[in-house]
Amino acid sequence: MRIAEVIGTVTLSRCHPSIAGYRWIIGVPYSLKALKDDSVPDGEDIVILDESGAGIGQKIGVSEGVEAMMPFQPERKPIDAYNACILDAVQVK
Numbered sequence: 571m572r573i574a575e576v577i578g579t580v581t582l583s584r585c586h587p588s589i590a591g592y593r594w595i596i597g598v599p600y601s602l603k604a605l606k607d608d609s610v611p612d613g614e615d616i617v618i619l620d621e622s623g624a625g626i627g628q629k630i631g632v633s634e635g636v637e638a639m640m641p642f643q644p645e646r647k648p649i650d651a652y653n654a655c656i657l658d659a660v661q662v663k
Contacts, residue, residue: 571631571632571633571634571637571654572599572600572613572631572632572634573599573600573605573629573630573631573632573657573660574597574598574599574600574611574613574616574618574629574630574632575597575598575600575610575611575627575628575629575630576595576596576597576624576625576626576627576628576629576630577596577597577598577615577626578595578596578626579593579594579595579596579626580594580595580596580617581594582594586647586648588645588646588647588648589619589647589648589649592619592620592621593619593620593621593623594617594618594619594620595617595618595620595624595653596615596616596617596618597615597616597618597630597632597651597653598611598612598613598614598615598616599611599613599614599616599632600612600613600629601613602662605660605662606662616632616634616650616651617651618630618632618651618652618653619638619647619649619651619652619653620653621641621653622653622655622656623656624653624656628656628657629656629657629660630653630654630655630656630657631653631654631655631656631657632651632652632653632654633651633652633654634650634651634652635650637652638650638651638652639652641654
């Protein structure tokens with residue numbers, strides 16, 4: 571799981587039938603250095619399926635790869651990133 575900051579939303583004009591109706595957001599992952607310095611996220615933007623209602627500027631926990639589709643088992647969905655949680659605070663020691 572990675573920590574990312576939400577920077578926007580995505581509107582799809584077409585999509586696979588199994589993911590129709592879901593909300594999509596754009597997130598920028600943090601590196602460990604950026605989390606320690608409490609600075610801006612410094613990763614590459616990713617598109618994330620969001621069922622939690624995360625808003626712009628919020629920090630979220632993102633599952634990627636095979637783990638991203640685990641909440642939908644046994645059904646399989648063509649997703650690569652899933653918003654697993656909205657974070658209130660992050661402490662790096």
